[in-house]
Amino acid sequence: MQGKFIVVEGLEGAGKSSVIQLLLNRVKKAGYKCITTREPGGTPMAEAIRECVKHPWQEHVAQETELMLMYAARRQLLVNTIFPALDNNVWVIGDRHNLSSLAYQGGGRQIDEHIMRTLSEITLKDFTPDLTLYLDVDPQTGLERARGRGELDRIEQAGLAFFERTRARYIELAGNDESIITINAMQPIDQVHQDVMSSLNRFLECQ
Template sequence: MNGKFIVVEGLEGAGKSSVIGLIVDALKNAGKSVEQTREPGGTPMAEAIRDCVKHDWDEQVSEETELLLMYAARVQLLTNRIYPALESGVWVVGDRHDLSSQAYQGGGRGVSPDTMSAISHIALKGFKPDLTIYLDVEPAIGLERARGRGELDRIEQSGIAFFERTRERYLALANNDDSIRIVDAMQPIKSVHNDIKTLINNYVVGV
């Protein structure tokens, strides 16, 4: 594949949207063709699954149901948009990917490592992003920012302990994978953006 897949990860309120916009602009300025995606979502079917995942159902949504829906949406996005784009030389910038499931469902929901590994293997067959940027923010700060955007969805209402477990898993995975870069998202936004610009410029030069 000639294109590169760059993913931005983080808890709610980490500032992913502004960082993604910055990355897209930087890549375009470097002469790259760029496509932007989000998870869950990014295709008509995957967007329908996103609505299903986010909806506050009047019934218990099991951890396994949530996990399988996430991977179903992910495979649809990979098949219909990400793989074709990369193969045609387009760089893809994603708002979340597999690391989110590993952190949210594996860490936050407590789905077993064996289950996580098996489903990831079936769905992704070893595929992973070329570069992942994890925006690290304390859960209390991130959720306060998220509330400022409006009403929280079903997952965002999962409670502070859930997000603390999710952050812990994010950091554990990021610290053991050379393709993941951690950026302190609790800095002033200007400092975060400067870190992102430096990281992306260095990455583009190095590939």
């Protein structure tokens, strides 16, 4: 038996972290073993790549460099953590996955679609999540929430226009994929959590 891979996506401050705890508890209550991962990161090497990507370097970081680091971290996580877990019938809940790259690097940084597709193919082959919950928030609201948590990292410091493009690409991709469910994350947190639970319960009923 294979475990299921559920991904939570959205801009900074969308509320992914609390939603992931909610999902983890519900999946465990349904009787499945379940782990959580985050991207970039989730293995010792991938966490080192995360530090590297987020560091406020005193030099220009080429967008291709950032892009390839993200995919390198993703490959490490897949091979060393996600694939072995799923093969052992363990469910995985991911804080971000490929949709983040498609939205941030493809939409936000406007990297060529052909490059995005090629890197996705090398990294993922035909692997896709079973369910993605996209928490939709406008950048101003999201960044205000994230700012409340402390200093912004290098990527969070990108301008509002960057996040507007990222959000637009998220919405576009979610609209074209039945396995991605959009949740209005600008609602009060209790309502967001209620919507998340309904989506997860529907998914669990199909297993």
